[in-house]
Amino acid sequence: MTTVNTDPITREIVNNALLSIADTMAMTVVRTARSAVVKDGMDFSTALFTADGQQVAQGLTLPAHLGSMAPVLEGIRRRFGNDINPEDIFACNDPYEGGSHLPDIFVFKPIFMDNEVIAWTCAIGHQTDIGGRVAGGVVCDNTEIYQEGLLIPPTKLYDAGKLNEAVWWILEKNVRLPEKVLGDVRALLSAVRLGERDFRALVADYGKETITAYMYEILDTTERLARASVAKLPQGEWEFTDYVDHDGIDFRPIAIKVKVRLKGDTVHMDFTGTSPQSKGSINPNLHYTRSQCFATIKCLLDAQIQSNSGFFRIFDIFAPEGSFVNPLHPAPLAARGLSGFRICHAIFGALAQAMPERIPAAWGGGEVGLSFTGYTPQRKAWVHLDLINDGPGGGGPHLDGADGLSSPVNNMSIIPVEVAEAEHPIIVQKYELVPDTEGAGKYRGGLAIRRQYQVLVDDTVFQLRSDRTEFAAWGVQGGLPGVMTESRLNPDGENRKLIGKTLMTLKKDDIFRITQASGGGYGDPFDRDPDAVLRDVIEEKMTATRVKDVYGVVINVAKRIVDHDATDSLRKAKRGQGLRPAHSHQ
16 A cells, blocks of 8 residues: 555544544435434434444444444455455344344445445444334344344345345345335435445545545544543542343343453453343343443543544453353344443443542433334234433433433434324323432432323234333432332223333223333432522422422422521431431332
């Protein structure tokens, strides 16, 4: 390769151009996708790679995909070797070939110039259905991956520009919603082709050797910046264990134990002591586990440090084979999303011991996933996936946890109620904050969120994936935990309490209500600013009774003011008696 003299100014221009290409690919997916999961929920990602498969730029999409795209490309390059040609497009969804879980279909396109690969484009999208025994593909009670849907190994979807019709037909015949699924795959295809066009335009401006040289320099620069940033963090070793309630089959807690060691410029994470892989479908594979490790540390570093393979080099991650965070084939993986959140919680819990001034309390029930599925009288399938990703946030060192904001490692959107009701036979009767549910603290956690659905047709297959029904979102520095998740069937009638992982058939007019776990609090609730407490009471986020018990703040409700003398006396008395703030939630 010709030696290229590089400079930092041009490197930043090229870097921003590559990021712009990845973001434009993402916008292409949003504008052309068919399903609400992709175009509204934003459950997809786009990226660019070097010729040898290193991720150099990711679009502004899902952190959870950080660690999965490069392993899939590695599997494709390993499987096809020299049989990679111009206008080939590859597809894969096999978690044991580098993927994430079966609903995530990865599409890669090589970019050729002068008879050699110079880069790759990638787009991944979560499909509304991927076949399997239960529509939607994210049910918790599968016991092996073969029950979860169609497995696509590294495959040529296009061979030298010609569609592999056999693969297309197999996909079409194995999913319940072929129009949406094939439409979303076409959106991914459009994205990788558009990415190739824009990349070629960049090469035309600077030349192949120059762009190639800058891509590798971007990776090396990211590594240097990331290592320098990590070296400034507190040095040492900290452990934390958080828990998944159970897998819906064996009703035993699943421990996620992590030891985080910051040594010099390297991040070491060791999951020894984590529970064995579960029978049910909530196992996260190793690549997904690594994605969560990357995402948590990224939250602590300068925002200018890029999410690419240079950043990944600073990690040394060990997850025992056969453990919950590194399961062995044919372990099921479909509902692994909630487990990814808990991995992040465990890592943040360890880091909170090292950096309490920077780490917030645990966020609440954003790991909830629901599916309502069935058939119309005309025998046409319908599937509504509601991947609930609205937090709520945990209280932080300087501010309250956000009410209804996505977790720091998610970056997805909520599917609008109007879209859900227009496309499916359901009504969303409630979507509301629940008063008096925050994790109390000097800075409180976000309020629990309640949703209530009415089913409009018989024989609706309903799947619930939730957690935090037994282990609340934890607080930091004396902050209290949040409330736990609760689900009810027909709350105004039989009022049946559901377990966190449920698969059942609903009849017409059944009502399902879920109250998500709230975020934990940060700091002693008796140190909370009384005026902040008053605002919450005025905004009906808390009641005067609760704030008196939990925060020691006395509110004159009629005048909408704080009784400061009574508050000072009450707090002094509670502290003098050595009382912890009450933790009574309605």
